[in-house]
Amino acid sequence: MCGIVGLFLKDPSLEPQLGKLLTDMLITMTDRGPDSAGVAIYGAGSEGKMKFTVQSPVPETDFDGLAQDLGKALGVSVDMSVNSTHAVLHIDATKAGEVRASLAAIRPDVRVMSRGETLEIYKEVGLPRDVADRFGIAGMAGTHGIGHTRMATESAVTTMGAHPFNTGDDQCLVHNGSLSNHNSLRRRLRREGIYIETENDTEVGAAYLTWRMREGASLGEALESSLDDLDGFFTFVVGTKDGFGVVRDPIACKPAVMAETEQYVAFGSEYRALVNLPGIEEARVWEPEPATVYFWSHGAAPTTTEKAA
Amino acid sequence: MQRLDLAEIGLREVNKTLHAQAENTNQTAWEIVNPKGAHAIACGLNAPIEVSVLGSTGYYCAGMNRQATVNIKGSAGPGTGENMMSGKIVIDGDASQYLGATAHGGMIVVKGNASSRCGISMKGVNIVVQGSIGHMSAFMGQSGNLVVCGDAGDALGDSCYEARFFVRGSVKSLGADCVKKEMRPEHLELLQELLDEAGIEADPKDFTRYGSARNLYNFDVDNAGAY
Numbered sequence: 332m333c334g335i336v337g338l339f340l341k342d343p344s345l346e347p348q349l350g351k352l353l354t355d356m357l358i359t360m361t362d363r364g365p366d367s368a369g370v371a372i373y374g375a376g377s378e379g380k381m382k383f384t385v386q387s388p389v390p391e392t393d394f395d396g397l398a399q400d401l402g403k404a405l406g407v408s409v410d411m412s413v414n415s416t417h418a419v420l421h422i423d424a425t426k427a428g429e430v431r432a433s434l435a436a437i438r439p440d441v442r443v444m445s446r447g448e449t450l451e452i453y454k455e456v457g458l459p460r461d462v463a464d465r466f467g468i469a470g471m472a473g474t475h476g477i478g479h480t481r482m483a484t485e486s487a488v489t490t491m492g493a494h495p496f497n498t499g500d501d502q503c504l505v506h507n508g509s510l511s512n513h514n515s516l517r518r519r520l521r522r523e524g525i526y527i528e529t530e531n532d533t534e535v536g537a538a539y540l541t542w543r544m545r546e547g548a549s550l551g552e553a554l555e556s557s558l559d560d561l562d563g564f565f566t567f568v569v570g571t572k573d574g575f576g577v578v579r580d581p582i583a584c585k586p587a588v589m590a591e592t593e594q595y596v597a598f599g600s601e602y603r604a605l606v607n608l609p610g611i612e613e614a615r616v617w618e619p620e621p622a623t624v625y626f627w628s629h630g631a632a633p634t635t636t637e638k639a640a
Numbered sequence: 641m642q643r644l645d646l647a648e649i650g651l652r653e654v655n656k657t658l659h660a661q662a663e664n665t666n667q668t669a670w671e672i673v674n675p676k677g678a679h680a681i682a683c684g685l686n687a688p689i690e691v692s693v694l695g696s697t698g699y700y701c702a703g704m705n706r707q708a709t710v711n712i713k714g715s716a717g718p719g720t721g722e723n724m725m726s727g728k729i730v731i732d733g734d735a736s737q738y739l740g741a742t743a744h745g746g747m748i749v750v751k752g753n754a755s756s757r758c759g760i761s762m763k764g765v766n767i768v769v770q771g772s773i774g775h776m777s778a779f780m781g782q783s784g785n786l787v788v789c790g791d792a793g794d795a796l797g798d799s800c801y802e803a804r805f806f807v808r809g810s811v812k813s814l815g816a817d818c819v820k821k822e823m824r825p826e827h828l829e830l831l832q833e834l835l836d837e838a839g840i841e842a843d844p845k846d847f848t849r850y851g852s853a854r855n856l857y858n859f860d861v862d863n864a865g866a867y
Contacts, residue, residue: 583756583775586718586736602696602717603677616696616715618736618755621775 333494333507334360334480335587337568337598338608339575339627343474345594345609350471354463356597356604357478361459363507363600364480367493368462369454371503371570374473376448381427381500383420384444384451385434386490390416393438404433415465416490417444417453424448442491442528447501449474449572454493474629477570477598479505485513485532492529496537499544501572506533507585507600508564516560536561540569554578554624568598574628583621590614596627642667647674651681658708661687677717682710685727702729705746721748724765737774740765743784749838756793759786762803768838778803779815787834789842797850801857805850806831808842817856821849 336356340346350372357368376382387393390413398411401420410421422430427446434441445452453466459480463469479494486492495503510516513532516539521527525538525545539560543553550571557567558581566585569576577598579587590597590605592614599605602616619625644654654672661667670691675681679698682691685708693701696714703722712720715733724743734752741757743765750767756774759767762781772790779795781803791809798815804827805818814820823845831844856863 584737588736601677601698602715603698606676606696617734621756 332363332482334363334600334604335505335507335566335568335598336360336478336600336604337476337505337570337575337577339475339596340594341596341629342594346474347472349473349476350467351469352608353476353478354469355607356599357459357463357468357480359604359606360478360480360600364482365458366483366488367454367456367481367490368459368479369452369481369493369495369505370463370466370468370476370478371445371450371452371495371505372468372471372473372476373449373501373570373572374451374471377421379424380421381424381430381446381448382451383422383427383430383446384417384453385420385441386417386444386454387438387441388416388490389440390418393441394418397438397441400437401430401433404437405429414453414467416455417466419451443497445495445497445503447497447572450497450501450503450570452495452497452503454479454495455490456488456493474573475570475575477503477505477568477575484509486530489529491534492531494533495570496534498537498540498569501570502540502550503570504533504537504540505568506536507566508580510536510561510563510565512562532563536565536567550576551624551626558622566600571628574626576627577619577625578623579619579621581622587619588616589619589625590616641669641671643671643673645673646676646678646681651678654681655683658682658685658687658689658691661685661689663687663707665689675714679717682708685710696733705729715752721746721765724748734771735769740767743767745784747834747837749840753790759784759803762786766834766837768834768840770840772809775812776815778805781805785830785834787831787838787847789840797852799856800852802852804830806834806844806847807850808847811848811850814850817853818850819853821851823847823849 398409402409405426407423494505510532513535517535540553566579672693675695677698681701683703686706688707690709692711698717700719702710705727706725707727709728711730716731716735718736721729721740726746729748731750735750735754737755738757740748741760744763747766750769753771754769754773758773758777760779762784764784766785768787775793778797781800786805788807792811794812795815797818828844
């Protein structure tokens with residue numbers, strides 16, 4: 332199982348409510364995924380800064396003095412805001428490439444959840460309601476966001492096994508389904524130098540997209556080639572800095588419902604997740620086609636690319 | 641008209657109330673409000689009652705239905721009418737995947753489109769879709785009729801037995817052992833009856849019939865690739 336929700340706002344007046352709407356949607360999907368939950372929020376960014384959302388199993392020790400220590404290691408000033416087991420580090424974008432190595436040296440237990448100008452990822456083990464409350468997701472504003480409730484099948488119930496996964500700057504992936512060729516693909520991607528931390532199948536899916544984009548593919552192209560290279564069941568929802576995309580495998584047995592109004596585009600594993608959105612009664616509601624890549628962005632009109640199964 | 645508010649009394653109470661209706665009940669008309677995509681609404685009914693669901697439903701609405709007429713005034717989630725025995729389901733909007741899976745009897749009418757695996761392993765149900773249907777529909781269909789006024793997706797009727805398929809539009813591809821067949825007068829007559837019962841206006845002459853080539857009934861090593 333697993334539940335996915337996504338909300339992309341077209342109407343800026345809804346932006347202050349993004350976290351609240353997304354939290355309601357996420358909690359509705361609890362019985363599809365009660366063991367862990369996560370949310371990717373695209374909020375405010377500041378010019379020239381990169382945001383690193385980091386997590387620690389012992390936040391009180393690890394986050395103590397982290398901004399100063401990391402700032403010293405990088406030679407720039409670092410701002411930090413702690414949120415439960417997570418913290419967001421605001422770092423000069425020119426130093427972004429050095430952050431992971433510096434963190435590994437000064438705080439080896441701290442894990443990077445996401446990196447991007449506007450993206451923040453929060454995820455933990457527990458019921459979706461508890462996870463959302465822990466981070467105060469309902470109070471967060473933003474332009475779009477993706478949430479996931481997990482019922483683990485392929486790997487352990489851990490924070491690192493929870494979704495969303497960060498695939499590249501300001502990009503993230505959530506997954507409903509299970510990949511069956513993740514072991515061989517993981518070996519292949521590791522040979523290509525792609526860092527994969529866990530035995531989780533979705534992390535391999537995310538790493539695959541990262542690798543394809545490193546090799547020059549656009550996100551849309553990477554999603555299209557995933558239809559050839561990933562074996563198994565999947566409905567993927569991907570977040571990008573200015574939009575989100577949806578793709579389902581050619582068999583499409585994992586459910587997906589979309590709704591669109593003048594104000595938003597919403598995704599849910601089930602229609603239930605969408606019922607409390609404003610104006611849902613008048614929304615255009617449909618199921619995304621199998622083996623078809625859908626994209627919505629603030630920059631352009633929605634596009635779909637069909638790929639023969 | 642009896643009204644049941646799902647938001648107020650919950651799913652179990654709604655279904656319990658409907659299950660309590662005897663064969664000769666006087667309370668034959670029911671309305672369910674606030675369905676909000678909930679699962680298993682009006683499942684397992686067994687009385688000649690009419691139930692209207694005012695909104696969209698989740699998984700397995702009207703599953704295992706006998707005798708009852710269930711009208712979903714919205715769209716229906718996966719597995720609607722699964723294993724229905726008799727009665728009628730009318731969906732005003734679209735239907736999600738595996739509509740009427742394994743259903744033995746009765747009729748399901750979809751005024752919008754139906755998704756993938758529509759009528760999978762159908763065993764006697766009649767399904768009439770005013771719009772189009774998705775891929776792998778009527779996979780292993782054993783008996784009954786699937787009528788599609790729009791188009792059919794990939795692999796229609798794969799590995800089917802004696803179910804009949806009538807499609808007015810295009811078929812993206814036929815599944816293994818499913819072939820185009822001649823429309824004889826008895827088929828035109830049958831199709832007219834099904835369309836009439838569904839309340840859909842269409843000319844049977846515009847439809848093409850598909851069904852089993854009956855090559856996969858018995859194991860033949862030459863067909864190994866098709867199994």
